Amino acid sequence: MKVRIKFRKYGALRFIGHLDVMRCFQKVMRRAQIPIAFTSGYSPHMIMSFASPLGIGLTSDGEYFDIELAESISSKEAVCRMNAVSPEGMEVVSFRQIAEEKKMTGMAIVAAADYLVGMHRKEDPKYFRNSFHDSIAAFLGQPGIPVIKQTKRSEQEVDIRPLIYQMEPKEEGVYLKLAAGSVRNLKPELVISAFCEFAGIDSEGIRFTWHRLEMYAWKTPFIKPSPDCPAPEDRMPCSNVEPGSGGEKDGAAENLITLEDLGEDIESRENHD
Amino acid sequence: MRKLALPDEILLNIEKPARYIGGEVNSVTKDPDEVDIRFAMCFPDLYEIGMSHLGLQILYDMFNRRKDVWCERVYSPWVDMDKVMREKRIPLFALESQEPVRKFDFLGITLQYEMCYTNVLQILELSRIPLHSSDRGEADPIVIGGGPCAYNPEPLAEFFDLFYIGEGETVYDALLDAYKQCRHDKKSRLEFLECAAEIEGIYVPGFYEPEYHEDGTLSSFCPINPHAPAKVKKQVVMDLNRTVYPLSPVVPYIKAAQDRVVLEIQRGCIRGCRFCQAGMLYRPTRERDVELLKTYAKAMLENTGHEEICLSSLSSSDYSGLQELITFLIEEFQGRGINISLPSLRIDAFSLDAMQKVQDVRKSSLTFAPEAGSQRMRDVINKGLSEEDILDGAGQAFEGGWSKVKLYFMLGLPTEREEDMKEIAALSDRVARRYYEIPKECRHGKCQITASTSFFVPKPFTPFQWASMCTAREYVRRASIVKLAFSEQLNRKSLKYNWHDAEVTVLEGVFARGDRRVGKVIEEAYRLGCLFDSWTETFHNEPWMKAFENTGVDPDFYTLRPRGMEELFPWDFIEIGVSKEFLKKEWNRAAKGVVTPNCRKQCSGCGAAIFQGGVCYEGKN
Known part of the structure; x- marks a missing residue:
């Protein structure tokens, strides 16, 4: 039985x-006595796969990992038991059964992520909110947003515009919906610096x-994927959506579903009787 | 939400910020207004090292069980953080409350190895506590030292207000109660130290004065305060079944050196190896009940969520309930994905069978510690291990499927001759040859024998405390003799040889048997930038040599000089139970290569029986 866990x-x-969060959850699983399945061999490990790893310094309301259960446990009880033994700053939000197909787990299906980037300036907190609306529209209105992406081996110019699905001023900063996952991934830092x-x-005086x-x-x-379809595009939905076209809100956003x-929640066994 | 001492800009720009944020599972938070005593417990090394130490977890648990005490943890900020804290003038803080150590009542520092001494000064300086005890005022925390290096506290005497000699479980309560009483009675810092000096096991260095002969050796070491006793008695817990044990140890976020449950099965060792300080300090050998250990194992795995459990003791094979315990651990936990990590056990049918059950034989290696290459040398050190034992053990292991063996040796042992050094290579070769005696179809390719040598450092309270050391050059020469012997052997493919650094060895030698005058060398070296000396990447010998020069202290006095049998040692004021007479007898037997039987075979009258328990009284009830 496959289960998806959402946490904050x-x-x-x-x-x-990220690696330490994984280790931390392995220990949470044991402390909470969640009946998780193990691989076989001399050093068996938990069957666990994390969606897009979160960088150091970021907080989150929507982190995910999938596990395999050896036996069933109700969602309510699992969430309760895990939270009872989790450290402050780590909170399980939901524990839900997911489809068994391999392709549906973890990293493979992540398509987009929402971010809230706070931009705080001591002297004039309202400055951003007032002036952002037009700047963002103009920013998104560009035909392309070329940025230099640095990888371990090389520098490469990429157009990040198609990877921005949504961007708008919110609170003291910016709300973003960006492409995420193993195929097309855009970090919020890259968008904000552009x-x-x-x-x-001037980002110097701002606390992000x-x-x-x-x-x-x-x-x-x-x-x-078809031979004439380039690799990065092979995860596009079949509906005719062109990510990156149009104003603040992309069509792509409409076609997304949260992980x-x-x-679906697992009911406790007594309820089934 | 807890407020962190360090802002994001700092935490995001240093290595592993998790070292400084606290809040780990099982860490203890209390309301500062509800407690009387704030205790900062420090392991003066990197977080990952300090978090792996069982002793501190025991004390942390013990202190925090008291309602009136809040004990928090402090570790050495790594060099990147050290730099930032100095530049931005951020005081050192404790992990739980994130509050400055300077505000605490006590700063306890554990002294596990000599090469952490400059880190002790870093802790004090970053905490803004005066380095010298004599410069501290009423508002400064009481700085207390403990751990194995406290058995010769003299090199650090000026930096500590008091030392706790022995196992922490016995008189800490009395010390804390005395502190509370003194504060209630509005007594001064000095008056408290006088109270403390009257508690058995507590040494207040400021109340003693060493005097020296013209040749530099100690002539007398006497108390100069009426509250201080002439002799300080080591503290031991006689009943390990009735002492605190941390069933919910703190679980770090980042991977610590020991990321597992540690089960302490016994204290002390019956063997009596003459180089081994722990073997003498922790006498008498005391066991913990096997049934109790089973319940501890279960509770600790549940409370931590660790995926591994290991046994801790000086010589696990001598624990009488070993088979029962290991069988229990395998049966109870192996099916639940828990790794069972076995300590280095004496090789026999049972231990090989147990190891085959818990590890992948073909990937793992077996470790032997013959300590010396020749039988003569092994008799000198009282290792009590014959070549036959080693080759038989290796043979059994090879037949059981192992092909990797690690061998540990020491170089520079007393009476060592060139043939003893060469025997290290020869013995390693004979182990390799034993591999090729097993039928070809049972072998798994070539065998891999890795021999490592460290240089011997004489320690206080051992029969070898009278031994002379060698110069760094001489150590390197000896290692090259071994290396040459290896390279002259026919089989070079399956044998590998490594040796440790010689310069660090010499420094360790100075601190291990140093006196009060060595303190200024440590302080000078620290001023010259020495820090994290136990780490290869941060150790620099030149500033140390400069520090000796600048302070006019001769390192050779502490390492090369032969010591007379009647010499008064700086640590002689401490009573560990084992008598100086016994150590002398053992030193003389070593010179003759006479072996002394282990405690279970025959009592040799070392003196530890005064504690009235443990192995000394086994079968005598």
Whole structure:
């Protein structure tokens, strides 16, 4: 039985890196005595796969990982037991059964993520909210947003415009819906630095906070990769949506479903009787 | 939500911020207004090292069981953080409350190895506590030292207000109660230290004065305060079944050196190896009940969520309930994805069978510690291990499927001759040859024998406390003799040889048997930038040599000089139970290569029987 766990990461836990969060959850699973399945062999390990890893310094309301259960447990009880033994800054939100197909787990289906980037300036907190609306529209209105992406081996110019599905001013900062996952991934830092440069905002005097809100998969099934379809595009939905076209809100956003909504709560056994 | 001492800009720009944020599972938070005593417990090394130490977890648990005490943890900020804290003038803080150590009542520092001494000064300086005890005022925390290096506290005497000699479980309560009483009675810092000096096991260095002969050796070491006793008695817990044990140890977010449940099965060792300080300090050997250990194992795995459990003791094979315990651990936990990590056990049918059950034989290696290459040398150190034992053990292991063996040796042992050094290579070769005696179809390719040597450092309270050391050059020469012997052997493919650093060895030697005058060398080296000396990447010998020069202290006095049998040692004021007479007898037997039987075979009258328990009284009830 496959289960998807959604959790929040906040406070001091933002300084714990992805690998340590994994280790932490392995220990939470044991303390909470969740009947998780193991691989076989001399050093059996838990069957666990995380969706898009969160960078150090970011907080989140929508982190996910999938596990395999050896026996069933009700969602309510599992959430309760896990939270009872989790450290402050780590909170399980939901524990839901998901489809058994291999392709539906973890990293493979992540398509987009929402972020809230706080931009705080001591002297004039309202400055951003007032002036952002037009700057963002102009920013998104560009035919392309070329940025230099640095990889370990090389520097590469990429157009990030098609990867921005939504961007609008919110609270003291910016709300973003960006492409995410193993195929097309855009980090919020890259968008914000391009935006600051475009709008002539001096990022020196600003205190940034980075928060992930949610992660999504495409609602409609994927099209199979075809020889004439380039690799990065093979995860596009079949419906005729062109990501990146139009104003603040892209058509792509309409076609997304949260990873959580792909699962269903497990009722306790007594309820079935 | 807890407020962190460090802002995001700092935490995001240093290595592993998790070292500094606290809040780990099972860490203890209390309301500062509800407690009387704030205790900062420090392991003066990196978080990952300090978090792996069982002793501190025991004390942390013990202190926090008291309603009136809040004990928090402090570790050495790594060099990147050290730099930031100095630049931005951020005081060192404790992990739980994130509050400055300076505000605490006590700063306890555990002294596990000599090469952490400059880190002790870093802790004090970053905490803004004066380095010298004599410069501290009423508002400064009481700085207390403990752990194995506290058995010769003299090199650090000026930096500590008091030392706790022995196992922490016995008189800490009395010490804390005395502190509360003194504060209630509005007594001064000095008056409290006088109270403390009257508690058995507590040493207040400021109340003693060493005097020296013209040749530099100690002539007398006497108390200069009427509250201080002439002798300080080591503290031991006689009943390990009735002492605190941390069933919910703190679980770090980041991977610590020991990321597992540690089950302490016994204290002390019956063997009596003459180089081993722990073997003498922790006498008499005391066991913990096997049934109790089973319940501890279960509770600790449940409370931590660790995926591994290991046994801790100086010599697990001598624990009488070992078979029962290991069988229990395998049966109870192996099916639940828990790794069982076995300590280095004496190789016999049972231990090989147990190891085959818990590890992948072909991937794992077996470790032997013959300590010396020749039989003569092994008799000198009282290792009580014959070549036959080693080759038989290796043979059984090879037949059981192992093909990787690690061998640990020491170089520079007393009476060592060139043939003893060469025997290290020869013995390793004979182990390899034993592999090729098993039928070809049972072998798994070549065998891999890795021999490592460390250089011997004489320690206080051992029969070898009278031994002279060698110069760093001489150590390197000895290692090259071994290396040459390896390279002259026919089989070079399956044998590998490594040796440790010689310069660190010499420094360890100075601190291990140093006196009060060594303190200024440590302080000078620290001023010259020495920090994290136990780490290869941060150790630099030149500033240390400069520090000796600048302070006019001769390292050779502490390492090379032969010590007379009647010499008064700086640590002689401490009573560990084992008598100096016994150590002398053992030193003389070593010179003759005479072996002394282990405690279970025959009592040799070491003196530890005064504690009235443990192995000394086994079968005598």
